[in-house]
Amino acid sequence: MAADQACIAFLKWCLPELGLRWPGYRKVRRLVGKRLNRRLVELGLDNLDAYRALLLREPGEWARLDVMCRIPISRFYRDRHIFDAIGGQVLPAAATAAETRGDAVLRCWSAGCACGEEPYTLALLWRFAVAADRPRLDFAVIATDSDEVMLRRAEAACYGRSSLKDLPPEWIARAFLRSGDLLCLLPEFRREVRFALQDIRRSMPDGPFDLILCRNLVFTYFDEAVQRHLLSRMVERLVPRGYLVLGAHEALPAEGTGLVAIRHGLPIYRRAVEDQGELVGR
Numbered sequence: 001m002a003a004d005q006a007c008i009a010f011l012k013w014c015l016p017e018l019g020l021r022w023p024g025y026r027k028v029r030r031l032v033g034k035r036l037n038r039r040l041v042e043l044g045l046d047n048l049d050a051y052r053a054l055l056l057r058e059p060g061e062w063a064r065l066d067v068m069c070r071i072p073i074s075r076f077y078r079d080r081h082i083f084d085a086i087g088g089q090v091l092p093a094a095a096t097a098a099e100t101r102g103d104a105v106l107r108c109w110s111a112g113c114a115c116g117e118e119p120y121t122l123a124l125l126w127r128f129a130v131a132a133d134r135p136r137l138d139f140a141v142i143a144t145d146s147d148e149v150m151l152r153r154a155e156a157a158c159y160g161r162s163s164l165k166d167l168p169p170e171w172i173a174r175a176f177l178r179s180g181d182l183l184c185l186l187p188e189f190r191r192e193v194r195f196a197l198q199d200i201r202r203s204m205p206d207g208p209f210d211l212i213l214c215r216n217l218v219f220t221y222f223d224e225a226v227q228r229h230l231l232s233r234m235v236e237r238l239v240p241r242g243y244l245v246l247g248a249h250e251a252l253p254a255e256g257t258g259l260v261a262i263r264h265g266l267p268i269y270r271r272a273v274e275d276q277g278e279l280v281g282r
């Protein structure tokens with residue numbers, strides 16, 4: 001079985017080949033290490049050196065390795081201060097802009113949506129914090145992920161208590177129904193969210209979007225060249241002054257992104273337009 005040091009050396013070798021970056025995996029390497037150990041058993045291999053040799057012999061195995069490098073961690077209202085800002089500032093401002101343009105729907109995309117925790121959090125925020133003031137505006141979220149199993153769980157929308165620990169208790173009481181050990185989101189809070197199987201490196205929903213959440217995926221695990229490429233494609237899908245939200249510990253790859261931060265210290269950006277002298281960031 002592969003020890004931690006062998007796993008680190010192996011990941012530092014293979015991740016760049018996959019367009020992924022080691023610093024993103026440092027904290028979650030044991031999860032990937034467990035999967036690698038299971039794969040070694042399946043293949044009857046003794047160690048990661050043997051697996052490396054197999055990858056060099058059989059290019060088809062790289063796709064299996066890529067799947068083993070997906071990190072599934074998520075929860076509702078993850079990074080509370082960010083969702084507080086989305087509910088208090090971003091959604092109301094985006095809704096005003098959409099109404100000014102004469103749009104009937106506020107459109108959002110949750111990229112790398114895991115089991116639905118993030119897009120359903122958006123739907124709950126809209127319903128409990130914004131919708132009452134916007135009776136004429138509909139709300140729609142497209143949520144994409146490359147993992148079919150996670151998307152099936154997202155459609156089922158039933159969760160253990162720990163996934164909901166950051167949600168306001170009154171939202172849980174109003175929006176979830178107990179089913180054994182799980183809490184299931186009521187259908188009326190699910191209907192605005194649609195799920196699609198997509199690998200973000202190969203396809204993206206069309207847009208345009210008022211708000212894109214791309215958190216704890218591209219800007220943590222992908223290498224800088226891939227980050228830059230995907231970022232420019234995301235920015236193209238934003239309406240003028242549309243919002244892009246990253247994870248709490250993520251940053252944009254470099255200057256010249258076409259985005260400006262809405263506030264120092266918060267990973268929430270707006271698509272830049274000519275007259276945005278008042279905004280900070282890049």
Ligand SMILES: C[S@@+](CC[C@H](N)C(=O)[O-])C[C@H]1O[C@@H](n2cnc3c(N)ncnc32)[C@H](O)[C@@H]1O
Nearest residue numbers: 070071073074112114145146147199200215216
């Ligand atoms: C760490 S989770 C983040 C979930 C959520 N965005 C959050 O911040 O809580 C990363 C998600 O991205 C998905 N993912 C990984 N690679 C992907 C890819 N190439 N295209 C789309 N989704 C991907 C994983 O399956 C997983 O559900």
